[in-house]
Amino acid sequence: MKNIKPTESELEILNVIWDKGQATVRDVHEVLETQKQSGYTTTLKLMQIMYEKGLLEREASGKSHVYKATIEREEAQGQMLQRMIDNVFSGSASQLVMQALGHHKSTPDELDAIREYLKTLE
Amino acid sequence: MKNIKPTESELEILNVIWDKGQATVRDVHEVLETQKQSGYTTTLKLMQIMYEKGLLEREASGKSHVYKATIEREEAQGQMLQRMIDNVFSGSASQLVMQALGHHKSTPDELDAIREYLKTLE
DNA sequence: CATTTGCTACGAATATATTCGTAATAAAGA
DNA sequence: TCTTTATTACGAATATATTCGTAGCAAATG
Incomplete structure (x- = not known):
């Protein structure tokens, strides 16, 4: 990898x-x-x-x-995100997520999509 | 700012x-x-x-x-996050959020915290 | 009082990233 | 065929980031 x-x-x-x-x-x-x-x-x-x-x-x-x-977009996004989580959010992905949700007014549709997605993560 | x-x-x-x-x-x-x-x-x-x-x-x-x-941590995190959303996720914060949730096995507690947080965003 | 210690300031070397000019070349067009 | 055009390769200039050595100075220590 x-x-x-x-x-x-x-x-x-x-x-x-x-x-x-x-x-x-x-x-x-x-x-x-x-x-x-x-x-x-x-x-x-x-x-x-x-x-x-x-x-x-x-x-x-x-x-x-x-x-x-030579690398997929999603793979690269994942790596860059991981680096940001490590270097900027002390390793806490959920901290990053809440910051992202708080600062950017997502549309209700987007929020629903995220809720749905959360269900699949059980 | x-x-x-x-x-x-x-x-x-x-x-x-x-x-x-x-x-x-x-x-x-x-x-x-x-x-x-x-x-x-x-x-x-x-x-x-x-x-x-x-x-x-x-x-x-x-x-x-x-x-x-001269800048608070949260403020700086917000700016860096915004830059990543713009440059890496084509401006879509929810895309970033779902990538983050998918790639990093968050603990149930963290997921609960995010769900709670979503409720407050209505 | 002389020496050691711990600090700042600063210049310089190195590394990395960015930008562009020029040369060589081959294809397309007159 | 001769000229224009579009392409790659490459060197060099510039900008930015990183690293460290050395000098100067003042406080602490012997």
């Missing part, structure tokens, strides 16, 4: 790739451009580094490469 | 100070030493930087300084 710790920029890229399933540098760059100003080669370089780190895998396709994430 | 983004090392220091209420460099260093090997002046330098950034305030006490956090 791989343990990842993406930087902020890497996470932005992962989010695009997770959304799309797979993507070229150009695909990713076009999305990132809408969020913040940045050069194409910046995105390229980051994705090359992520490939070297093993965060992404890639496959040649004509002149370019098609990248995929 | 100040918006903080402590680095990993800064967070370790903040945790000690939040636990103690206030602390000197030596106090902090003694705790950190039990967690990882590091030099006294490293801790000192970090706390000086945190002071410059406004993360800590300090007061001379004899030859040394007594430091306090």
Whole structure:
């Protein structure tokens, strides 16, 4: 089980790739451009580094490469969450949960979904 | 409302100070030493930087300084949580909550506490 | 009074992350 | 065929974070 710790920029890229399933540098760059100003080669370089780190895998396709994430979104979310629980909430997941529920006005539907989910955890 | 983004090392220091209420460099260093090997002046330098950034305030006490956090633990937790919700869970707090509940076997007591808490959110 | 101890300040080395320019290359288009 | 375009690779500049050595100083100790 791989343990990842993406930087902020890497996470932005992962989010695009997770959304799309797979993507070229150009695909990713076009999305990132809408969020913040940045050069194409910046995105390229980051994705090359992520490939070297093993965060992404890639496959040649004509002149370019098609990248995929080597870890599922849920798996990565779980790891990042665990790190936050450990480092910020002294290891208490329930503390984190209550903070999250308290600060963000969730809709009644969302709260219901959580209640349902709690039932399945018995 | 100040918006903080402590680095990993800064967070370790903040945790000690939040636990103690206030602390000197030596106090902090003694705790950190039990967690990882590091030099006294490293801790000192970090706390000086945190002071410059406004993360800590300090007061001379004899030859040394007594430091306090300029932000409450809960406030900081809330901000870090919000950032994670935005960057990792596409803005969905309930997604984060369910991930947290699913991955970490909370005790029945904790789950009860969360259920109670949900009731108060109606 | 001289020495040791414990503190701050600060510069510098190192590591890591981010950004971008330039070169090489191959495909597409005129 | 010649030129433009889109791509990768890579080096380098910049920014940020981390670590520690050294100097200066004052208090405590012998």
